[in-house]
Amino acid sequence: MVRSDWRAQEIRRVMTFTGSKEKTARDALEKFDWNVEVAIDHILNTPQVDLSGASKVFDKYRNADSDEIDLDGTIQYITDLGLSLEEPTVLAVAMTAGSPSVGTFTRKPFVEGWAAIGGDTLPAQQKLCRSFAESMTSLNADFQKIYKFTYGFLLQEGQRVLPQETAVDYWRLLLTGKYEHLDKWLSFVTEKYKRNISRDAWNMLYEFMLFQAKDPSLESYDEDGAWPSVIDEYVEFLKE
Amino acid sequence: MVNTPPLPRADDIDATWKYIEDGVGQVLRDDLAHGAGLSSQMYMNLYSAIHNYCVSRDSNRSVSLASRGGVGSSTRGAQLIGADLYYKLKGFLESHLSSLEAEAQPMSGGNLLLYYIKCWDKYTVGAQYINHIFNYLNRHWVKRERDDGRKNVVDVNTMCLCAWKECFFDPLEKKVIDALLEQFTRLRNGESTGTIDIRKVVYSLVSLGLDQLDIKRVNLQVYEQAFLHPFIQHTKDYYTKESALFLQENTVVDYNRKAEQRLAEEKGRVDVYLHPSSEQRVIETCHECLIADHAEVIRSEFGSLLQGYREDDIRRVHVLLSKVDGALDPILPVFESYVKQEGENAVKQLAKDLTGTVDASTYVDTLIGVYERYVHLVEVAFSNHTSLHKVLDAACLAFINKNAIATPDSPSNKSRDSKTPELLASYCNTLLKKTTKTTEDFDLEAKLENAIVIFRFLEEKDAFQKHYTRNLARRLVYNSSASDDAERSMVNKLKNECGMEYTGKLNKMFQDISVSGELQEEFKERVQQKRQDAAASGGEANLVDFSPTIIAEGCWPLPSVKDGFRLPNDLTKTYEAFTQYYQAKHQGRKLKWLWNFTKGDVKIHTKGSKIGYSVTASIYQIAILLAYNDADVLSVADLQEITGLSNTYLHGSLHLILKSKFLLVEGVSGDPKDVELTPETRIVFNQDFKSKKIRININGVIKTEAKAEAEETKKAIEEDRKWFLQATIVRVMKARKTLKHTALVQETIVQSKKRFHPKIGEIKKVIDDLIEREYLTRIEQDKYEYAA
Structure with missing residues (x-):
């Protein structure tokens, strides 16, 4: 995505000031019409999601060479979640963790996706999976x-x-x-x-x-x- | 010389009035209109008496008179006097008229009218005289009174008329009007009204309408109240009764004739007897009783009149109904569905009588026949009424595009594409192609004009274009056009209908042909030269006469086919010579050879014929025939080897030669059609061939090829449509950014109409495709957005 220079500068300013990630900074700026002060206030007043837990789960299954969870890792991960590959809940997991394609998870969407809904640990994720399964029983x-x-x-x-x-x-x-x-x-x-x-x-x-x-x-x-x-x-x- | 009494004293009102009364009485009694009357001396004397009286000053008298006249002004009294005379005259007239009225009381009917007219004539003439006599009074006293706002005082003539109304007409009104209406009944019944001047009576009422505030203004109040209202009611009663009775005893057709006649009569009567301002109301009343009240009955016959094509009766129905607002509307759908049905039936009949395939000329002539029959009716019987043209067009559109031949109800025609465009194109082809029959020029032009008439109704003009172009291509490359002028005339007509874009390719084709003509000439000279050169050196050039047509690829719907054809040796020299010549002339151009559109003449010599036969054949057939220069018998496999032709073309070409009997299947003497050709089948040259004709054409259409071509044309049409719809949808969406599904479909249909009528399903498929290719995005369930 190409952004004009001034926008990139504003994003950097907000990032430096709040120590937030680029996406957080950009989202906030966009939300408040590129008003830097308001965006900074917003970020500082919003409780930061702790990504470390979900990150640990990711680390457990990732392939160290590519920093991705590959097919083998996925199979293991799904099994550990208590799911089988042939159940629809797997698709809810894939969506939550922003899986780009079958058998692949990348770090950023995985960590952010799970962290956002409180999936910091494997047991927490298992619990979430059970609620996914429940919500998937009808056309809603x-x-x-x-x-x-x-x-x-x-x-x-x-x-x-x-x-x-x-x-x-x-x-x-x-x-x-x-x-x-x-x-x-x-x-x-x-x-x-x-x-x-x-x-x-x-x-x-x-x-x-x-x-x-x-x-x-x-x-x-x-x-x-x-x-x-x-x-x-x-x-x-x-x-x- | 009549003895005139001396003038009275100017200040003696009684003497003066006595003097005047005698004169006025004489005026009213005598038949002034017929020569009798006042002597000019008497006239002068009367005038003078009045003048003298009016100018004589006597303040006492004037005051008392002023108060008698109700004027009541004591401050200005002496200036102008005359009220006394005015009211005395008025009283005199009133009593005169009352006595006339009393005389009329026992009279009625025609007698009363005659009496009325007689009195009226006499009185109105007299009134004018009196008016003149009292001119001084009018100019001074009356004028002053009116200027002062006493508008009940009017000039003497008007006063005379007012008195007539009050004392004569009003008491007799009912009797006079009844007598008048009775006269109108007699007129309508066709009975004589004798010498009664009806118009005079009616117009006397117009004269009686007087506006005291503005005497000169025409006021029709008396005429309308006393006469017109009862007259309208009378008319209504008369025609309501008459029409009901007439319809009980006569047919609707007769009734229509009667009604039309009645309307004309009534219009004539209004012109003669009534004030022009009444015409509309009277005629409207007649329309109501004669047409509106019976509109349904009149319309009920319309269907059977159409069936009988009864021009004059239909015209009458139209004339009558169109006089009443909305009365015509219900017959429009009747006419539309009738014409549609007629068209469909005509084609159905044609289809029923049909044995083989449809003859395009018969088909188009049938369509034109129906169209012309009813367009004539619209022009003549419906006086070119726009609404009728509109429904006629709708009906023609329906039956021309959809009928038993164009869209037969068969499972094979599921797409329901109409065959009319193709048949119309082939109709044009028949007209424009060289034939043994010569068509007269004006006849040809008329027929082409007919083609355009049908063309206008085509829903799928694009399909016609494809077929027409294909036919034209063949006419041009085979040099089989009957007339260049006719060709161009037709293209011009199409251009006028659909614009340059529609005929652009056609013009390019004409251009190619004319350029090729020059090229052929040039190449011919070159061949001559080469032959001479070769002859000079004692050899032979081995060149045949060759007329190539060079056409631009893409503009001509002439497909090249995979025929595998190998040019026979006898022709290769010519082929090379031309290739060389052309490449030298146009470097970098690539020549593709369309063998399937190539034909030539060969000479075939048999035992029985010394001069041989000139045979026109396709190049494939020529290749096959040439093989028999070296052998008498060849198997199909041999021929394939020699010509290189694929089975389709080899078998097709062979079948046509076998049909001509120049070649025979060995051992088979029956119909060559039934012979199954296998590689082993042996074909022999027919040495015993005999024909009375010296020129023989054995070229023909190979069936499988024709079929493939029809498919191809159909596919080309579909492709073009898809492309057109895509372009249209993208263009619309680009302009509108977002659009609801229905709106997009509507817009697309509107924009396509000139070319073809797309089915919604087709449009939807293109939308699907555009979404898939990400030109469009579905942003709501029924809303799209332009995405590219």
Whole structure:
């Protein structure tokens, strides 16, 4: 991100004065319209999150060479959290810890993410995982965040659309028990649609599930509306 | 000489009045209009008597008179006198009129009117005389009174009219008006009204409308109150009754005729008998009783009139209904759906009678036929009414784009794309192509004009453009255009309809052709030269006549195909000569050869023919035929080896030659169509070929190729549309930044309309694609943002 010089200077001033990180300084400045005094007051009056605990957890699983948690570390970490790789809670963990892609955690988002919600120790994180699991039992706003996060999380480098098989696997993982017509959707995707899944299609499926829950007969569905074509085709498939 | 009595004394009112009364009485009694009347001496005397009286000064008298006249002014009295005379005259007139009125009491009807007219004529003429006699009074005493605000005093003529109204007309009003209305009933019934001057009676009422405040102003109050109101009611009653009765006993068509006639009559009557200001109200009343009250009945017949194409009756329905606000509206959808149905039926009939494929000319002529039939009706029977044109257009748009032939109800045509654009293009092709039949120029022009008429209704103008361009390309490269003028005329017409952009490529094609013409000439000379050079050195140049057309890639919808073709040896020298020539002329240009659009003439000699046959064939066929210079029998595999052609082109070309019988499948004498060609099939040259014709064309369209091309055109249209929609959506979003889904779809449809009518599904697919490619972002469930 390119910033003009004066902004960088202001950020540095705030950082020097408060001893805060660049992001904290920038966030505060942006929040208060680049008023340095107010930003400094704000930072000093906001209790600083202690990052050291979460940092220790990270250190335990990281690969020393890259300062990242790699695939092996991830498997170990997930196991230690008391989770299996085949449960949706893992995606909540990935989102919380800002995992860039499957099997990778980087230090900064991991530490900040967990610290922000009090996951300073492994047992604390385990406890949080249990509450994640509870909140993921229905189509609610928290779950929607995780659902939307999942798409980008699954994309591999250079990919712009999600391969159909991956999408199907994760739909199954995320939506089983939450979307009544999941089987129909999956058979539509695999037998009829047969294409890869765009982000828009992924996101709009969520909206469609909510819509369908309200109008199971789909009488009020408007195929000229803003639904992407894949949903139109799905509705046609359902009605046949 | 009439003896005139001497003038009375100026200050003796009784003597003066007595003197005047005699004169005025004479004026009113005598038939002045018919020659009798006052002598000019008498007239002068009367005038003088009044003058003398008015100028005689007697203050006592004047005061007392002023108070009698209700004037009540003692301060200024002596200046002008006359009130006495004025009121005496008034009294005299009133009693005169009352006696006339009493005489009229027993009369009624026509007699009363005749009497009224007689009295009126006499009285009004008399009133004018009296007015003159009293001129001095008018100018002085009356004027002063009015100037002082006593507006109940009016000039003598007006006073006469007021007296007429009060003492004669008012008591007789009901009888006179009844008698008048009775006369109008007689007129409407077509009965005679004798010598009664109806207009005079009516206009007498106009004269009676007097505004005391401003005497000169026309005041129609008496006319309207006493006459017009009852007249309107009378008219209403008359026509309400008549129309109801008439409709009970006659058809609606007859009724319409009657109503139209009645309206014309009534308009004529108003002109003759009534004040012009009444026309609108009277005519409106007639419209109400004759049309508005029966609008539904009138409309009910419209459908069957259309069915019978009864121009004049339809015209009448239109004329009548359009006189009443909103009465015409309900027939618009009837007309629209009728024309639409007619169009659809005509095509359905055509489809039913059809055996093979649709003939484009018959199809387009059918469409034009329906259009012309109803456009004529709109022009003639509906006097070119805009609303009718509008619904006609809507109906034509519907049946021209969608009908049993354009969009047949079959599973194979799921996309429901209309075939009309293609058929119309092929109609144009038939017109513009060289044929054995010559079309008259004006006829051709008219037919091209017809094509444009249909073109205007096309929803998918882009599809027409594609097909038209493809056909034109063939006409140009095969040099099969009938007339350059006609070609250009048509392109001009299209340009006028759709603008430069629509025809840009077409013009580029014409340009290529004319440049190629020059090139061909030049190359021909070069070939001549080479032949001469070779002959001079005793050899042979081995060059054939060759007319290449050089076309710019991308402007011409002529696909190059993977045919694997190898040019026969006999032609390579020419090929090389041309390549060399062209490369030298235009360095750096790359030549691609479209063998699939190349044809030529060969001479075939058989045993039976000495002069041989001139055969026009595709270059593929020529290559195959040339192979028989060296052999009599060749297998399909051999031919493939020699020509290099892929199966599609080899088999296709062979089939056409087999059909011509120059080549035969060995051992098969039946229909060559049924023969399955395998690599082993042996093909022999037919030495016994016989034909009466010397020139034979064996070139034709290879079926599979035609099919592939149709597919290709369809795909090209789809591609173009996708591209166009993308560009449109991006342009719209760039301008609007964020937009709701429905608004974006609407805007896109509007902007595409001139080219084609996009389906919402198509637009949505493009939106999907643009979101995926991150030109757009979905910022709400039904709202997008421009992202690039």
